[in-house]
Amino acid sequence: MSSHLSNEEFFTKLGSLLETRQQKGHGSIFLTQKRLSAQGSSTSKPADSPLADLEAPSAPLPILIRATDGNSQTKDRKKSEKIKLSTVVQPDELEAFYTRYADVCKQGMQALKKRDRSKRKKQKQGKKKAQDDKK
Template sequence: MAPHLEHDEFFQSLTDLLSKTSQQAHGSVYLTQKPLIDVPGATTTNTQPSILIRATDGNTNAPNPKSTSKDGKIVKNKSTKIKLSTIVTPGDLEAFYTRYAEVCKAGMTGLKKRDRRGRKAKTKGGAAKATKA
């Protein structure tokens, strides 16, 4: 398992990952967090545990069984899964989350707004279909 990154390294790598994904015009970035309870190296103060923050790009190293070459052999995807993680101590949480929010907001500039025009015409049971006379 790769070692956990320092906060500055984590933010730089996360910025790179978000920009790479938005330039490709498709793909996902998964952000997760969980408390570290009873883990060596994690500190707890006032019953607040350290927090593990992770980011991955969603690629898997497993081959897709539907993607085959001309001779019938399975072709393995060459891209590797990017995994980032860092541990945040309870004393650094507020400063970390402030910068984390800025990085995430900056990385979401390429998102498109959802098209909700069709939703207004639909109602429960489909009884609101307009007929022209």
């Protein structure tokens, strides 16, 4: 398994990943986050117990942030290298991290086009009008 990037490296690579998606004009980027479980906790329940996640941790836990392009196949059906980024954020750095994270994501989404939903609206209006005519 690959090691986690530092927060600064993560932001740099996430920015370039968002930029390449904008240049291509299509594609998805998946952003996920989860808390890291306590390693070697001193509780009486084993770590693989289903109830282990329900207990409140004694101290705040770090957060794992992941980003991937979701690229498993290209148009010519050949497997391409999936880009995977991850970083660990300590509890005392969360506020500053999320502020910068939001800025990077907003910057990367500026060039996105608003989704054209006029076709769907016309279809709904047509169905509604047809139902009204039947009455």
